[in-house]
Amino acid sequence: MSKGSENLFNFGEFRLDLEEKHLWQGEKSVSLPPKVLDILCLLVERQGKIVSKNEIMETVWADSFVEESNLTQSIYTLRRTLGNDANGKSIVVTVPRRGFRIAIPITQNSLVEAKIEIAEIPPAQPSYFQKYKLVFAAFGIITFASLIFGFAYNSLFDHKPTSAPLENVSFQKLTFSGDISFPIISPDGKSFAFVRDESIYLQDINTGSNFKLNIPEHEIFGNLQFSVDNESIYFRNETSFDAGGSLFQVSRFGGNARKIAENVWSTPGISPDARKIAFMRFSPPQSRWILMVKNLETNQEKELIWRDSPNTLYRSGFPAWSFDGKKIATVEQTSNQKKISNLIVIEVESG
16 A cells, blocks of 8 residues: 655654644654644644744634633643653743744655555464463462462551551642743742743632733743742742852832842742842852852842752752741752762851
8 A cells, every 4th residue: 555645744753644633753653632733733834933822722723712721731731742852952842922833843745655565464373371371360369369368467467556547638729721830839828929931920829810920121930939028029030950040039010120149049048037048059160059148138148058069959949947047958969979868957147
């Protein structure tokens, strides 16, 4: 049999037939929800050009009225299916305020001819298992009986105290788009901030309503943290834990952001009196990781403790202050013969 197709597109390890709406990864067929597949077809057909949100909504959901969260969820599913390119970056990228595109080269086959030869299949021979199925069945029964006996014996004669049952915990789903990052809940428990589509969103936990903060001259947001009084949000203009950035503070309602510190490598920890912040900093000349404390009133910075590479101070979280503001807890990671993490507590005044 042979089949020709002018609608076959290749990108990375994937192959998409626009006419049949069929996706392969190598030789494996990939299943996608219909709307997600429609979005992929539209993006691939444009061959790397940007497709706006409005065009996707009008094309894919032309016959129905849906919220933008449907598009967000579909893009999330598509990103999760296609994964990343050779450089570790997502194949489907968001272009701020413009739309989406495929970020790797796409080639179109003008003519594809595949030949499949059907060979005569010899009669199937009895398998090894079929020959000895009675033996396997008997062995399975004996094994199952042994397990039951062992469980009954332990239940009757083992009087070791059992662990206390877990308390009932109720969960509340806060978002439904599936593509947020750097979530943080305000100290009063009423608000929830997160990053989505290169913007900061603030959401009311009780009502679920949210809005995007308009922060002029900023397009990169990471490592969010609320202020003690819930009125402002700290953010870092870098989304990677392996890169330093500047730390800014902005009102919970948006507006101009104020720079707080430079060369910050972690989420900031805010002291209970809101006068100081703690964060991780990396110093390339010494190849040193430093726990910094900055006085927000005087702008004075203090190196509290440090670890020289390959030892590190944990930067994927944030330093935690004690309730009296006299101590800070953080994690150090040693790399001698094997990597070991230690929880350490430091006195702020004495170090």
